[in-house]
Amino acid sequence: MNTTQRPRVIIVGAGFGGLYAAQTLAGTEVDALLIDRQNYHTFTPLLYQVATCALDPSDIAYPIRQIFAKKRNVRVLMGLVDGIDSEARTVSVQLADRRVDEPYDYLIVAAGSVTNYFGNDTVERLSLPLKELDDAIVLRNHILQQFEKAASSTDEAERRALTTLVVVGGGPTGIETAGALHELYNYVLNNDFPELGRAQVILVEAVDRLLLPYPAKLQSSALDQLRSLGVQVYLNIAVDDVGEGYVRLADGQEIATHTLVWAAGTKGAPAAQLLDLPLQRGGRVPVRPTMEVIDRERIYVVGDMAYLEDANGNPYPMLIPVAKQEGKLAARNILRRIDGQAEETFAYHDRGIMATIGRSRAVAWIFNRVPLTGYIAWVAWLFLHLLWLLGFRNRLSVLINWVWNYATYDRSVRLILPASRRSVGSPSPLKAASETAEEPG
Numbered sequence: 001m002n003t004t005q006r007p008r009v010i011i012v013g014a015g016f017g018g019l020y021a022a023q024t025l026a027g028t029e030v031d032a033l034l035i036d037r038q039n040y041h042t043f044t045p046l047l048y049q050v051a052t053c054a055l056d057p058s059d060i061a062y063p064i065r066q067i068f069a070k071k072r073n074v075r076v077l078m079g080l081v082d083g084i085d086s087e088a089r090t091v092s093v094q095l096a097d098r099r100v101d102e103p104y105d106y107l108i109v110a111a112g113s114v115t116n117y118f119g120n121d122t123v124e125r126l127s128l129p130l131k132e133l134d135d136a137i138v139l140r141n142h143i144l145q146q147f148e149k150a151a152s153s154t155d156e157a158e159r160r161a162l163t164t165l166v167v168v169g170g171g172p173t174g175i176e177t178a179g180a181l182h183e184l185y186n187y188v189l190n191n192d193f194p195e196l197g198r199a200q201v202i203l204v205e206a207v208d209r210l211l212l213p214y215p216a217k218l219q220s221s222a223l224d225q226l227r228s229l230g231v232q233v234y235l236n237i238a239v240d241d242v243g244e245g246y247v248r249l250a251d252g253q254e255i256a257t258h259t260l261v262w263a264a265g266t267k268g269a270p271a272a273q274l275l276d277l278p279l280q281r282g283g284r285v286p287v288r289p290t291m292e293v294i295d296r297e298r299i300y301v302v303g304d305m306a307y308l309e310d311a312n313g314n315p316y317p318m319l320i321p322v323a324k325q326e327g328k329l330a331a332r333n334i335l336r337r338i339d340g341q342a343e344e345t346f347a348y349h350d351r352g353i354m355a356t357i358g359r360s361r362a363v364a365w366i367f368n369r370v371p372l373t374g375y376i377a378w379v380a381w382l383f384l385h386l387l388w389l390l391g392f393r394n395r396l397s398v399l400i401n402w403v404w405n406y407a408t409y410d411r412s413v414r415l416i417l418p419a420s421r422r423s424v425g426s427p428s429p430l431k432a433a434s435e436t437a438e439e440p441g
Ligand SMILES: Cc1cc2nc3c(=O)[nH]c(=O)nc-3n(C[C@H](O)[C@H](O)[C@H](O)COP(=O)(O)OP(=O)(O)OC[C@H]3O[C@@H](n4cnc5c(N)ncnc54)[C@H](O)[C@@H]3O)c2cc1C
Pocket: 012, 013, 014, 015, 016, 017, 018, 035, 036, 037, 038, 040, 041, 042, 044, 045, 046, 047, 048, 079, 080, 081, 082, 110, 111, 112, 113, 130, 131, 132, 172, 173, 269, 271, 302, 303, 304, 305, 318, 319, 320, 321, 323
């Protein structure tokens, strides 16, 4: 135990698993330290709306320190965890200006997942992922820039390529992004760029269905709704090759495009490797039903990074409710252990799944029993996502944006804001450029 006598619990990651673990520990007799490489928590289900100019990044992100401002036993630290010593019970954290080693009595790792390119470096280099807030801003900038380039091009084939977009992956992220991009292109940007005509959005999925975990009726409804919107859907065909300006499919068809959104897979975050254990499928860490890591005493892993099988032998999916419930359970089990009680095992309360496809279009499988499609599913999706957002300000802002977007077909966040290349202490790029410029005369 550490010198303060109170057990010290470190939580790595303030996503859904880590946040709910920390909230469970708040106000208890432990000292908790919540570490994240970012200073905000991201509401991932609405990332695609930031990427498609419907919402501002601050609408879906919430400062971590604000969440725990009044929780005296939860400290927040912004830094990248890049080492775990399970013998010495410390984690190494890279802060902005130095490194620190933080001791723990119990550790919860909830570092999430990253985009899986399945080892294809070219896809990784040339495609745009949608996993984090940064990705959404990069994608938004990229799309708007393609339209600006197309508007100044006189080459018809080049214009077509610049306004054609390929999304790979028929899961919820792929279909939501494809639907929203189609609406952005054909209802909003076509007003800004009337000379460009209609743009094309193509969704490519390697298997013969969209939304794999959904019942067949909802899978075909999702397909119909996407097609009725105007998205071209290619099923049962894989991407064979990607290069500058094209995507080639397995049947040899080449699509001229400068925009490839990769939503075809995820794998456990690199932090999984810090535990120095053989990993399970998808780079996930094998855990017991108590969420403690097999062969790593006092270390719990939750959320996307954790590999735990359900009664049918399938791993629990990478979903928010799973991460939340696992995070709470790991924290409760640590408290039970400290109190000398037996730990509980994971029992997933599954309330169903839903995905939106665009304005008035969605599919939902409520409690995995009641299938909903179209407008009702869309309203249910809107209502529940508004409810799940953190913070009143964010809810209000999102609601106002949604009402505005629905009523006007407008997307107010159409700004190209590339990341600044200058930070405090580094010379201003403008100053540097002026210093290297030749003196006149
Ligand atoms: C675009 C998109 C849409 C989605 N939509 C839905 C949806 O509609 N419904 C649903 O149920 N699920 C959805 N998901 C999945 C859902 O986001 C994840 O299942 C969930 O976020 C997993 O929670 P987590 O705590 O494991 O990881 P995350 O929420 O990803 O959090 C991980 C945290 O760890 C931090 N971190 C990572 N590595 C380190 C490190 N080395 N040091 C310090 N900090 C670190 C990250 O900054 C991050 O804050 C979506 C995901 C994406 C990408």
